Amino acid sequence: MSTLEIKDLHASVNGTDILKGLSLSVPKGEVHAIMGPNGSGKSTLAKVMAGHQDYEVGSGDVLLDGYSLLEMDVDERARAGLFLAFQYPAEIPGVSNANFLRAARQARLPDGEEIDAVAFYQEMYEKMAKLGMDKKFTGRSVNEGFSGGEKKRNEVLQMMMLEPKYAVLDETDSGLDIDALKIVAEGVNAMRSEERGFLVITHYQRLLEYIVPDHVHVLNEGRIIRSGPKELALELEEKGYDWLKEGELVKS
Amino acid sequence: MSTDSNSGNMIEIDREKANFHYDVEYKHDAGMGLSEDTIDYISNVKGEDKWITDFRKKALSVFHEKKMPTHWASEDLNSINFDEIRYYLSAGEAPKRSWDDVPNEMKETFERLGIPEKERKFLAGVEAQFDSEAAYSNIKDAVAEQGVIFVNSSEGLAEHADIFRKWFGKVIPTGDNKFSALNSAVFSGGSFIYVPPGVKVKHPLQAYFRINAEQFGQFERTLIIVDEGAELTYMEGCTAPKFETTTLHSAVVELVAMKDAKIQYITVQNWSANVFNLVTKRGLAHENAEVRWIDCNIGSRLTMKYPGVVMKGEGARGEVISIALANDGQHQDTGAKMIHAADNTTSNVVSKSISVGEGRSTYRGQVHIPKHLKGCKNNTECDALLINSKSRTDTYPAITVRGNKHSTQHEASVSQVSEEQIFYMKQRGLSEAEAMSLSVNGFVNDLVREFPMEYSVELKRLIELEMEGSVG
Ligand SMILES: Nc1ncnc2c1ncn2[C@@H]1O[C@H](COP(=O)(O)OP(=O)(O)OP(=O)(O)O)[C@@H](O)[C@H]1O
Numbered sequence A: 001m002s003t004l005e006i007k008d009l010h011a012s013v014n015g016t017d018i019l020k021g022l023s024l025s026v027p028k029g030e031v032h033a034i035m036g037p038n039g040s041g042k043s044t045l046a047k048v049m050a051g052h053q054d055y056e057v058g059s060g061d062v063l064l065d066g067y068s069l070l071e072m073d074v075d076e077r078a079r080a081g082l083f084l085a086f087q088y089p090a091e092i093p094g095v096s097n098a099n100f101l102r103a104a105r106q107a108r109l110p111d112g113e114e115i116d117a118v119a120f121y122q123e124m125y126e127k128m129a130k131l132g133m134d135k136k137f138t139g140r141s142v143n144e145g146f147s148g149g150e151k152k153r154n155e156v157l158q159m160m161m162l163e164p165k166y167a168v169l170d171e172t173d174s175g176l177d178i179d180a181l182k183i184v185a186e187g188v189n190a191m192r193s194e195e196r197g198f199l200v201i202t203h204y205q206r207l208l209e210y211i212v213p214d215h216v217h218v219l220n221e222g223r224i225i226r227s228g229p230k231e232l233a234l235e236l237e238e239k240g241y242d243w244l245k246e247g248e249l250v251k252s
Numbered sequence B: 001m002s003t004d005s006n007s008g009n010m011i012e013i014d015r016e017k018a019n020f021h022y023d024v025e026y027k028h029d030a031g032m033g034l035s036e037d038t039i040d041y042i043s044n045v046k047g048e049d050k051w052i053t054d055f056r057k058k059a060l061s062v063f064h065e066k067k068m069p070t071h072w073a074s075e076d077l078n079s080i081n082f083d084e085i086r087y088y089l090s091a092g093e094a095p096k097r098s099w100d101d102v103p104n105e106m107k108e109t110f111e112r113l114g115i116p117e118k119e120r121k122f123l124a125g126v127e128a129q130f131d132s133e134a135a136y137s138n139i140k141d142a143v144a145e146q147g148v149i150f151v152n153s154s155e156g157l158a159e160h161a162d163i164f165r166k167w168f169g170k171v172i173p174t175g176d177n178k179f180s181a182l183n184s185a186v187f188s189g190g191s192f193i194y195v196p197p198g199v200k201v202k203h204p205l206q207a208y209f210r211i212n213a214e215q216f217g218q219f220e221r222t223l224i225i226v227d228e229g230a231e232l233t234y235m236e237g238c239t240a241p242k243f244e245t246t247t248l249h250s251a252v253v254e255l256v257a258m259k260d261a262k263i264q265y266i267t268v269q270n271w272s273a274n275v276f277n278l279v280t281k282r283g284l285a286h287e288n289a290e291v292r293w294i295d296c297n298i299g300s301r302l303t304m305k306y307p308g309v310v311m312k313g314e315g316a317r318g319e320v321i322s323i324a325l326a327n328d329g330q331h332q333d334t335g336a337k338m339i340h341a342a343d344n345t346t347s348n349v350v351s352k353s354i355s356v357g358e359g360r361s362t363y364r365g366q367v368h369i370p371k372h373l374k375g376c377k378n379n380t381e382c383d384a385l386l387i388n389s390k391s392r393t394d395t396y397p398a399i400t401v402r403g404n405k406h407s408t409q410h411e412a413s414v415s416q417v418s419e420e421q422i423f424y425m426k427q428r429g430l431s432e433a434e435a436m437s438l439s440v441n442g443f444v445n446d447l448v449r450e451f452p453m454e455y456s457v458e459l460k461r462l463i464e465l466e467m468e469g470s471v472g
């Protein structure tokens, strides 16, 4: 049961259906990519999995290693091992990056157990160095005044520090310059393991050259209309989405 | 009206540290309600001179004459029933210098609140008041040997009448407001401190005010005089258990900083949600003297408190740094009063309020710089943080500056902890309460740094507890 499994998921926002029977299964150890036109429901899927209050789940289920996430509160899902790198990360004024990460790590410890501050800082500095992040970011408020690319790096830093079972990366590549893209991809690749699954949402085949996916899925109007090997991404880059929309639900 | 259940029998404990109370045998109880008899009772128990009894009775008539200030303040003041409050409760014993001599229930109360431990670690002296009177009062020998006086107000009146009388009621006259009049009528407990010229008291003196009884009013009176070139830090902590009925806390605190003196007065109050906390605090700063109020208001049903500084001597400085946290059903009506009465005086006000749920925060500021002065400066900064949309915050800064030889600055901001921010933090594994306290602690962090280390840790913890309570 080591999978993140989305089963016939229907979800709506303010009465409008966005996800219309979406099924997808990401086993641990694999990287799956989701591509799809603007507004097709990619971020919605990510937020529904994470438990955002604006979205209502009509039917279907999301199972993390066999346990339904839908019954859990947002923070329980996170502590159960689900991580979402946001397309648009929130800014948290007044809360330093270091304190935030520390609190997030502390929240995963049993009651009465205290984080080892020295080891924590050491680990954080090492991981920041890998991502090419200056130490000064530890003292700055979470994402406040960060450039687009800095925010994305910060999301990846959080993922590296929290070591989730499953990570959903929502357009983590957008806003990154070419060098940053490589650095972030290396960070993700270093985390790939038999113990972890990834769902990578992107518009660009370029990211998938660095983070090579096991499968590529195409999302359109709230449904997966095509799934295929990594080469599918190349084909999409060349031809766009229209050829798929016409022949919907064709599996290759 | 002492109760007949077992002494030391604990009635209620909650996850909150301060929410417990003991059944105590009170030897002296002025009974319910307020009249001249109440005053005679108090004066008699204390063995006071006639001038004090007269002072009290005059204050009582001022209290009766003055209207509730509901034309500008909360209507909720009208829910105080002055006939259903007990104005004086004590065990009839002099404050002890050793914790071993303090009656058991009182000793246990203060131990549970961590007072003796703090005293050992970092305080120069402690006074611990239980309902109307101090149960414990001690100053470290090294500090007493420097001539520092630290006693309760009754002892101050009895033993140091000359200096006490010189300043008593001079910084805050009886008729300053309805509640200063009430305090002047029935005051009991509180500290009297005198620091001789040039003595810099290194460690803080601490007072702890504990309300234990139900349907009770605590009216401590504090007078602190720091003589020329001397320095003092004073800290007060306040708690009460949760009762069904309302409780009243109405203190008067007067500070006098002589030439070149410095006083820092720090308050961390954590009242339970049924306490009306109506306190008048003001300092008088002589030439080049400095008075700083650091005020942290957590809890209570309604707090009205506007610490002030009258800068009477040239070059005097006044400062108010305040944090107010209003949770569901609470109203923090706080602010500052800066009266410039000499040239080249400087005042600084930094106020941060947090409103959670239906909690309400109000800031009222008053800065007064008259026309005939020159070179006065004021900086006022008030920031409000709202956690969820039902919260409410109002700011009433009144800055009266006459003449053009002054500089004033005023900044105000309101920010929100949005659902998106909470969602983000929860997605990283923080509970809603943890997310909120992280935001709140972040918001007040720069002010918390002004507190001594031991207190800043406690303050953070208090905020966490308060946030846990607010999400249920
Ligand atoms: N809170 C909301 N209120 C109203 N409409 C919403 C809300 N959230 C999403 N939608 C709508 O749902 C649809 C799917 O949006 P979503 O953000 O999931 O798209 P996406 O596939 O991530 O697009 P992009 O590639 O542009 O990031 C869009 O039409 C969007 O306008």
Ligand SMILES: [Mg+2]
Residues within 6 Å of the ligand: A042, A043, A044, A087, A170, A171
């Ligand atoms: Mg999106």
